[in-house]
Amino acid sequence: MTFIACKKAEEPGIFTPSRVFTPATITATGGETSASITWKASNFSNGRNVTYTVEISTTADFSTPVLFTKVVADSTKLIVTDNDLAIKTPFYARVKGNATAQSAESAGWAYTKDPFTITGEQLFLPVDPATVLATTAILSWRHSDGLTKITVRPTAGGTTLEFPLTPADITAGKKEVTGLTAVTAYTAELFKGTANKGSISFTTNPQRPTGPNVTVVASGTDLKALLETSVPGAVFILQQNGVYDISAEAVLPNNAAFTIWGDIGPNRPVLVANTIKLPTNTGVIRFENLDITGYPSNDPLQAKRAYIFNQSTATETAEISFENCIIRNLANTPVRLQGATVMNIGKIAVNNCIVYDISATQTYAFINTNATVARINNIIITNSTFYNVRVGLVLHNQLPGVSLNVSNCTINDISDDTRALIDYNAQSAGTFIFLNNIVGKVKSTANTARGIRIGGVSVTVSSDNYITSDYTVSTNPIGGVSTYSGTSTALFENPSGGVFRFKDANFAGRSTAGDPRWR
Structure with missing residues (x-):
């Protein structure tokens, strides 16, 4: 019999390298008060009590002094806090495996690819x-x-x-x-x-206007006579807690130009809308700091009024603007042009407004002209929230415009069956800007809502705009937008109640998109 001496092969898992392997990857995620740094364990380190050294610097190549060093044992994770590092400062981390009794330290470091930041606690609530x-x-x-x-x-x-x-x-x-x-x-x-x-x-807001053309209006005043006898440059100040009605259609004098200003404070004055008829020539008409409603006496049990402007006679109007207003409960719409006489409005501007309950039973967009000789040259809608608006933001389908700008708006529960968010049909909107908006659910239950139609075709916008998964249209989809995977109720706190603070803390557009008041 012959016996052959053999060396037993090393069993898997007991290989001892001469040097600890460099960890494969390292990532760092910052929060309000701390940051979490994690990495993959070095190969062949199981059971060998390998420790790691983590270093943190303000530059990716660690050319600046290392600001923080920590040796970590029996873990592949390190938490650093705002006691360790300055807040609001970008940092980079790197990690290496330390020497053991059997192996030298790793030959190199694993570096984070992207910077991380401890943002600092945000205890402030949004400013009312x-x-x-x-x-x-x-x-x-x-x-x-x-x-x-x-x-x-x-x-x-x-x-x-x-x-x-x-x-x-x-x-x-x-x-x-x-x-x-x-x-x-x-x-x-x-x-x-x-x-x-x-x-x-x-x-901060502007000071209350002063001057010879300023009138402080007592609560309960019928504004019809004041508007019909106004002089160019008139300012009507409505007071906190007051309710002011326009009792019937107000026909403005020629060359009218006025501001209805609501005193700024926690109980803004309520302006009860009624139709205002524009004269042949009109200057700038402004509504500021007002709660504008279609309910007579601000009583929701009464039938809604239909319009603020419903123009059917010739006019050349410079501008109509709504600044820091609530606009609500109109049976039809705030601005409509109709008829067969030439009407030109230079600009309609809506900024820092909240708009809801518009055209519940009618077919008018928030700004609506389908008259063949009526034009609104420039439409600017910014920093505003729209919800429960049956038709859409803009219908301007008979003549081209000069510009349309919809930016930094939160829009939800809009566009019923076959209705578009923005509809110029075959007409051009001129210079078109659509930036930093969030569009939530459609009203259409038949899945026939439209997106944006300008020049007869669908429109592509930039990816800094977002739609939720329940913004679904059958035609004229908005191209280029970023799609949020959840519904509007997953993204917003209480969209049906008009609260659009973000429920989802991981929403990519939470600091850049929608009406800034909700960010």
Whole structure:
């Protein structure tokens, strides 16, 4: 018998490398108060008590000094906090395997591809526009113990104001900041000692108008006579808590140009709409800081009024604008041009408005002209929220326009069967801008709603616009938009109730898209 001596082969899993392998990947994700850094364990490290060194720098190549170093044992994860690193600063991380009793340290480092940031806590709540006046604002926050002060500084630069927080302020969760300048953008920061616990921006409102053409109108006044006898440049100030009616159609004098201004505050005045007839020549007509309703006496049990403007006679009008208004409960629509006489409106502008319950039983878009000789040259709709609007934003299907701009708007529950969000049919809108909008569910239950039709074809827009999964159209789909995978109720807190704060914290457009008041 012959015996052959053999060396036993190494069993799988007990291979001992001369050097610890470099971890394959490393990723870092930042949050409000901390960041999580994770990596894949080095190959062949199981059971060998390998430790890792993590370093953090402000540059991807670590050419600047390392700001933080930590040795991690028995884990492939490290949590760093705002006590370790400055907030609002981009950082990079790298990791290497350390030497063991059997193996030298890894030959190289694994680096994060993208920077990470600890954003800092955001305890501030969104600023209520009704509490921002010309020289004061009320700022509120989520409850947190130990808060000490708020600082407020002009965003463009200037003197920083400091407001210590009293126990009463902390209990109330809000603070009035004073000494501000009208029509100025500010950045406020909230502190707990030296730690920043939130920042928010807001812009103060204009001062109340003054001058010989300014009339302060008593609550309950019928505005019809005031409008019909107005002089060019007139300003009518409606007061907080007041309800003001236009009792019947108001026929404006020639060359009319006026502003209906609502005093700014938490209880904006209510203007009860009725049809305003434009004269042959009209200047600029402005509505500012108003709650405009179609309910007579602001009573929802009464039948809705139909229009604000329903023009069928010739007019050359410079501009109609709605600024910081609520527009609601109109049976038909705020602006309609109809008939066979020449009508030209230079501009209609809607900014910082909330619009809902429009044309529930009729077929008119929010801005509507299907008259063969009626034109609105420029339409600008910005920083506004629209919901429960039966037809669409714009119908302008007989003559071309000069420009159409719809930007930074939140739109939901719009476009019933066969109705389009925007419809110029075969006409050109001129310069068309559609940016940073979110469009939620359609009203159509028959799946026959339209998207955007301009020049007879569908329209492609930029990817900074979003639609939800329940914005479904059968024709003229909006090309180029980014699609959110969930429904409008998954994205927004309470869309049917008009609350469009984001429910989904992972929504890609949460800081860039939709009406800025909800971001």
